[in-house]
Amino acid sequence: xxxxxxxxxxxxxxxxxxxxxxxxxxxxxxxxxxxxxxxxxxxxxxxxxxxxxxxxxxxxxxxxxxxxxxxxxxxxxxxxxxxxxxxxxxxxxxxxxxxxxxxxxxxxxxxxxxxxxxxxxxxxxxxxxxxxxxxxxxxxxxxxxxxxxxxxxxxxxxxxxxxxxxxxxxxxxxxxxxxxxxxxxxxxxxxxxxxxxxxxxxxxxxxxxxxxxxxxxxxxxxxxxxxxxxxxxxxxxxxxxxxxxxxxxxxxxxxxxxxxxxxxxxxxxxxxxxxxxxxxxxxxxxxxxxxxxxxxxxxxxxxxxxxxxxxxxxxxxxxxxxxxxxxxxxxxxxxxxxx
Amino acid sequence: xxxxxxxxxxxxxxxxxxxxxxxxxxxxxxxxxxxxxxxxxxxxxxxxxxxxxxxxxxxxxxxxxxxxxxxxxxxxxxxxxxxxxxxxxxxxxxxxxxxxxxxxxxxxxxxxxxxxxxxxxxxxxxxxxxxxxxxxxxxxxxxxxxxxxxxxxxxxxxxxxxxxxxxxxxxxxxxxxxxxxxxxxxxxxxxxxxxxxxxxxxxxxxxxxxxxxxxxxxxxxxxxxxxxxxxxxxxxxxxxxxxxxxxxxxxxxxxxxxxxxxxxxxxxxxxxxxxxxxxxxxxxxxxxxxxxxxxxxxxxxxxxxxxxxxxxxxxxxxxxxxxxxxxxxxxxxxxxxxx
Numbered sequence: 001x002x003x004x005x006x007x008x009x010x011x012x013x014x015x016x017x018x019x020x021x022x023x024x025x026x027x028x029x030x031x032x033x034x035x036x037x038x039x040x041x042x043x044x045x046x047x048x049x050x051x052x053x054x055x056x057x058x059x060x061x062x063x064x065x066x067x068x069x070x071x072x073x074x075x076x077x078x079x080x081x082x083x084x085x086x087x088x089x090x091x092x093x094x095x096x097x098x099x100x101x102x103x104x105x106x107x108x109x110x111x112x113x114x115x116x117x118x119x120x121x122x123x124x125x126x127x128x129x130x131x132x133x134x135x136x137x138x139x140x141x142x143x144x145x146x147x148x149x150x151x152x153x154x155x156x157x158x159x160x161x162x163x164x165x166x167x168x169x170x171x172x173x174x175x176x177x178x179x180x181x182x183x184x185x186x187x188x189x190x191x192x193x194x195x196x197x198x199x200x201x202x203x204x205x206x207x208x209x210x211x212x213x214x215x216x217x218x219x220x221x222x223x224x225x226x227x228x229x230x231x232x233x234x235x236x237x238x239x240x241x242x243x244x245x246x247x248x249x250x251x252x253x254x255x256x257x258x259x260x261x262x263x264x265x266x267x268x269x270x271x272x273x274x275x276x277x278x279x280x281x282x283x284x285x286x287x288x289x290x291x292x293x294x295x296x297x298x299x300x301x302x303x304x305x306x307x308x309x310x311x312x313x314x315x316x317x318x319x320x321x322x323x324x325x326x327x328x329x330x331x332x333x334x335x336x337x338x339x
Numbered sequence: 340x341x342x343x344x345x346x347x348x349x350x351x352x353x354x355x356x357x358x359x360x361x362x363x364x365x366x367x368x369x370x371x372x373x374x375x376x377x378x379x380x381x382x383x384x385x386x387x388x389x390x391x392x393x394x395x396x397x398x399x400x401x402x403x404x405x406x407x408x409x410x411x412x413x414x415x416x417x418x419x420x421x422x423x424x425x426x427x428x429x430x431x432x433x434x435x436x437x438x439x440x441x442x443x444x445x446x447x448x449x450x451x452x453x454x455x456x457x458x459x460x461x462x463x464x465x466x467x468x469x470x471x472x473x474x475x476x477x478x479x480x481x482x483x484x485x486x487x488x489x490x491x492x493x494x495x496x497x498x499x500x501x502x503x504x505x506x507x508x509x510x511x512x513x514x515x516x517x518x519x520x521x522x523x524x525x526x527x528x529x530x531x532x533x534x535x536x537x538x539x540x541x542x543x544x545x546x547x548x549x550x551x552x553x554x555x556x557x558x559x560x561x562x563x564x565x566x567x568x569x570x571x572x573x574x575x576x577x578x579x580x581x582x583x584x585x586x587x588x589x590x591x592x593x594x595x596x597x598x599x600x601x602x603x604x605x606x607x608x609x610x611x612x613x614x615x616x617x618x619x620x621x622x623x624x625x626x627x628x629x630x631x632x633x634x635x636x637x638x639x640x641x642x643x644x645x646x647x648x649x650x651x652x653x654x655x656x657x658x659x660x661x662x663x664x665x666x667x668x669x670x671x672x673x674x675x676x677x678x
Contacts (some may be wrong), residue, residue: 004468008419009443011469052660080347081528089428090654091448095531099652099665104348104528106456107652107667109430109448117445121460128467129343130350189420189443192434313446315429321391326438328446 004127007221009188009214016183016338017126020074020133020174023067024291025060026283027142027168029275033268038291039169040067046143046168054088057141060170060283061086061097064290065137068172072133079103079174080131083122085114086139086282087166088148093139103135112207112236113190114138115171115286116309116330123184123332126175139170140281149200149316162202164238164264164280165273171286173294182297186333188218192313194326200319204241204264204277207310210327211237212248214308215256218331226256231302233293234329235285235309236264238278263288285309297336304335343466346560348527348553355522355677356465359413359472359513362406363630364399365622366481366507368614372607377630378508379406385482385507393427396480399509399622400425400436403629404476407511411472418442418513419470422461424453425478425621426505427487432478442474451546451575452529453477454510454625455648455669462523462671465514478509479620488539488655501541503577503603503619504612510625512633521636525672527557531652533665539658543580543603543616546649549666550576551587553647554595557670565595569641572632573668574624574648577603577617602627624648636675643674 004011023040031042041063048056061084069075082101084094085108098105110117118136125131143153145166151157175184193210211234219225226232226249237245242262249256263285264278289307296302308331314323343350362379370381380402387395400423408414421440423433424447437444449456457475464470482492484505490496514523532549550573558564565571565588576584581601588595602624603617628646635641647670653662 002468005419005470008416054656054660077347080344085448087429088654089656090426090450090652092652092654092657095652095665095667096657096662099531099533102530105531105667106460106528106669107448107450109424109446111429111446121445124463124467124469128463128469129341130463130467131344189445191441192438192444194438313429313431313434315427315431317393317428318431318435321393323435326434328434328444330445 009217010186010221012186013123013127013184015127016185017123017175018178018180019182020176021068021071022173022290022294023064024287025063025170026287030167030169030267033273035267035292038295053141053143054092057093057139057144058096061093061137061139064170064172065135068174072174074133076101076103079133079135081106081125081134082137083108083118084137085109087111087145110328111311111313112280112282113309113311113328113330114282115289116307116332119173119184119332120187120189120330122175123187133174133176135172135174137172138282138286140166140283142166142168145281159276160201161276162240163276164203164278165275166281167267167279167284169283169287171290173290181336182294182334183338184332185335185339186222188214188221188331190214190329192326192328194324196324198324203280203312204238205244206312206325207327208237208241208244210329211245211308211310214329214331226259229259229304229306232256232260232306234262236280237262237310238264238280239270240277300336307332307334348556349525349560351525352462352466352523354466355524356462356514357517357519358521358633359515360407360410361512361629361633362403363626364402364509365626369506369508369606372612374606374631377634392480392482393431396432396478396483397435400432400476400478403509403511404474407513411513413472415440415442418472418474420445420464420473421476422447422457423476424448426450426484449667450650450652451619451621452648452650452667452669453621454628455646455671458512458671459526459528459669461514462526472513472515474511474513476511477621477625479505479622481505481507484620498615499540500615501579502615503542503617504614505620506606506618506623508622508626510629512629520675521673522677523671524674524678525561527553527560527670529553529668531665531667533663535663537663541579542619542651543577544583545651545664546666547576547580547583549668550584550647550649553668553670565598568598568643568645571595571599571645573601575603575619576601576649577619578609579616639675646671646673
């Protein structure tokens with residue numbers, strides 16, 4: 001057995017699991033944004049032909065998996081493990097999406113960090129020979145999230161300037177062993193970080209410290225620096241959280257500004273689309289990674305990307321009970337070459 | 340890299356991660372049941388000195404982790420990964436329990452199968468060298484589950500004969516590398532199985548088919564039979580689900596009756612404790628495994644145990660939307676010797 005852990009939080013994928021295929025399914029507002037050319041399927045019907053938004057979200061996960069399998073030329077029976085999660089209570093989008101597939105299923109709850117968590121674990125499964133092909137899937141839906149976390153849409157609640165817009169979308173990545181990349185090269189698992197933020201309309205501020213801590217651990221554990229990446233990207237900090245990250249690193253005297261961005265800022269036109277601080281949700285990082293970023297890697301416009309999924313781990317009930325917002329961030333290093 | 344998968348759903352732990360320590364924390368009703376001698380800590384206060392049942396559940400997870408660490412003689416900084424989950428929306432018991440620990444955290448949602456899922460993944464992490472020591476933790480609380488899934492306790496709703504009683508308890512297992520067992524020898528990851536059961540008061544019937552399918556896959560993939568175990572134990576099928584499992588195997592002509600039992604049946608005195616079909620919840624399988632069963636293995640009264648965590652993956656909302664109950668079961672083979 002190799003010793004793959006580096007420091008305490010990080011490990012290397014010495015067998016370099018390859019991304020066999022990825023897919024991004026997105027909603028209407030995402031289709032109107034700057035990344036519209038990179039989604040495999042979009043729909044102007046918020047219910048995707050289903051009877052509820054929750055079922056629509058499940059449908060998007062199904063479509064994401066179907067699309068990725070088609071691209072990779074594989075079938076359900078080729079999939080040894082599927083890691084999936086979402087934001088809905090009891091993660092029903094995920095478990096209902098694959099209930100007829102017969103695919104071995106490992107449910108995750110990492111809030112909006114789920115795609116990164118799924119990649120860490122699916123990567124571990126393929127790297128270690130526990131699975132031949134493994135999938136990571138996650139989703140969110142604006143309407144199902146709003147009514148669960150905030151207000152019924154019909155209530156027409158006002159949104160604060162720091163509020164973010166939950167992305168309607170689902171992403172899927174299939175990992176296996178092949179000579180062609182992109183490859184997973186390393187990962188850093190985050191600890192839960194809670195700086196005491198209690199404003200449930202300011203997720204960016206709650207999650208930014210977790211991203212900062214995980215990035216620091218990643219650089220320390222693996223003896224890397226921001227310049228080893230041409231893109232370091234967080235999942236859904238939005239414009240507020242993005243500024244906080246830049247500020248925290250500035251204090252350390254570490255310049256990441258040149259290579260850092262956030263999927264929540266990238267997915268929408270923040271000036272024109274009335275999304276306040278930007279996109280959020282499991283679907284946000286997922287569709288930006290599975291749609292836009294991996295296409296850029298295929299075209300060799302990006303070579304080394306550190307994808308940092310960020311998740312706020314509170315619930316409406318914990319907020320009602322006066323609790324602050326714990327957050328987590330997992331980072332996965334993806335490269336066009338093995339390193 | 341070794342090829343560890345066997346068939347599609349199963350894999351072997353070729354490095355045999357060892358159980359360094361385990362702990363079981365339980366509530367008042369559990370303390371009055373037949374396994375009372377096997378809990379590390381119990382409390383007659385349903386709130387465990389906290390201001391809510393949800394915080395009490397989180398407190399139990401903290402205590403479970405603290406107790407297991409103390410037994411193993413390790414500290415938070417020795418823990419490279421913690422896999423945890425629970426039944427509460429957004430799994431707040433788990434993320435709040437470890438928010439001050441600094442331990443790398445991977446959140447799971449497997450409903451009541453969480454301890455088995457955690458063991459599969461923590462086992463993979465230690466077996467593959469991704470983590471030196473990893474923990475699996477899960478919990479449930481009768482009162483927090485009742486008000487989330489069913490009715491406020493004060494409402495005094497009548498319970499049907501097939502209803503089960505959510506166990507108040509938390510369990511923790513620490514895995515690492517050492518010469519002394521018990522060891523994890525193999526695991527089988529379940530697919531989601533949905534036979535169309537819609538009665539949310541009959542979880543045993545909804546979950547039994549998932550347990551049956553996973554057990555069949557386990558025997559097929561690993562070329563084993565029930566007689567290779569001295570105990571095959573499901574997490575929380577209760578008396579109704581237990582009968583269904585026995586019936587399904589009887590139809591196949593496979594006798595498992597002599598070695599099969601269910602934690603939901605074992606944890607309470609079904610005649611005297613007014614729990615109808617028995618115990619349920621993430622805590623049920625967890626405390627029976629981490630308390631009673633692992634003590635029996637230490638004393639060499641049990642040698643090979645197949646622990647099958649069973650989970651019902653619906654939510655109150657999916658039930659309201661007319662959906663049936665998808666279920667999953669993961670099995671972990673634990674032995675006093677490596678095999």
